[in-house]
Amino acid sequence: MNGYRIALIPGDGIGVEVMQSAREVLGAVARTFDLRFDFTEFPWSCQHYVDTGRMMPEDGIGQLRSFDAILLGAVGYPTVPDHVSLWGLLIPIRREFQQYACVRPVKLLPGVQSPLALPKGTDIDYLVVRENNEGEYSTVGGRSYAGTPHEVVTQVSLFTRRGTERIIRYAFELARARGKQRVTSATKSNGIIHSMPFWDEVFADVAAGYPDIESEQMHVDALAAKFVLTPQCFGVVVGSNLFGDILTDLSAATVGSIGIGASANLNPEREFPSCFEPVHGSAPDIVGQGIANPLGQVWSAALMLEHLGEPEAARAVEDAMQRTLEAGIKTGDLGGSANTAEVTAALVRELSSVAR
Known part of the structure; x- marks a missing residue:
């Protein structure tokens, strides 16, 4: 059984909601592919900045250094200037860990117009x-x-x-x-x-x-x-x-939607952990409504699996996304009526049905 230590930073707004979806999907991946994910969650966010005056602690980079990968949600809130939230968390992670290659797939998925x-x-x-x-x-x-x-x-x-x-x-x-x-x-x-x-x-x-x-x-x-x-x-x-x-x-x-955009901030030499995050923002206007599209976060998790050396598991997640969309299970930003939980449940069902 391959095991990986993953740092989770849900962030702000819908970041918390879609991170939960990614955890559920990765749980299905672990069961299907005999993997183990040890998650450590960090509360670093704009709320953390309001409470402490910092987006992350002074030793935040040191705390992340030993992880195999970092899975980030979305960061940002209207009362915290964007340059404060970005330069206080994400950019230090990218630069201290030499994540000089940001790779973003652009793909028109089946069932998306x-x-x-x-x-x-x-x-x-x-x-x-x-x-x-x-x-x-x-x-x-x-x-x-x-x-x-x-x-x-x-x-x-x-x-x-x-x-x-x-x-x-x-x-x-x-x-x-x-x-x-x-x-x-x-x-x-x-x-x-x-x-x-x-x-x-x-x-x-x-x-x-x-x-x-x-x-x-x-x-x-x-x-x-x-x-x-x-x-x-x-x-x-x-x-x-x-x-x-x-x-x-x-x-x-x-x-189709910025809600499905995924990205990988890579240190290709693997000297430091790489960071994976959706392209969308924290969307404070829809927080708590349960309608956020989880696919950007889930696709980012698939990019993480590929980087960790689990290409079969990564392909299974992407295939599950495609089958879910083909079945018409999609959130409102893609023209559907499903909520976050329904899309997540469909993804988990698809992954649980994978025969190895």
Whole structure:
């Protein structure tokens, strides 16, 4: 029996609700595949910030270091500024544990209607790889003469050769491993004069080492349009921290709902634990109503299983999701009438019926 120590951070709002769904699904996985999950739950959240003045304790990173993986819910609340909640919890986890590759699958699942007017039978199935540790999300910069007519604000983007090359190389390796025949680079070198031409140069250098994989670069505004017009043409898309962030929310919407978006914040070298989380937010407007879509959290748990070396279990979870949706059991954001508990119960039934 393989056993794994998993740190759970439910977070805020519906994060708590969908985390419970993920625990139930992972319980069914454990029974079906003879696995053991030892969960330790941490109350770190915006409520924790209100109570203590910190999103997590000073030794929070140290507490997480020994776990095999981190499963995160959703973080955010209207009374706590977003930059406080993000930089107080998620970004330290990503950076201290060198989770430099954020991988987000974009797939139109059976039984889900895309809002796009696409030809019948169009298949949307690609990956977005986002640089997760540097780029536009840096702490370099500042404000001078605040609150006066002379106020000056600087925000410096930070691109290193090491960081840029490793994320682009990871995208090509992922494309090769997954059988995706094209890697598309998101750039804006016609307007951003230093960082993006540098990104393009590194992309070209790395692409030369993968002659078996088609490569292309595309300005991010045109790429956003193509995500809407021809999403079926992509295999793996790689972008900087900011570009990847924006593109993945857009792509999640094109496959039915941001509620099903999943992501993996990976330390590919496995020197530190990786973190898995849904793309959606804490949705305070629907908290306590029992209608949150649990699929983003469950799919993130499947990505966690794959990273832990349990691909059969990961595929079983994804198959259970597909069969549940095909049966018409889906939440309101996907056009259904099922609640969170009903979708979760259906997933557990599907997993319990898997014959090994």
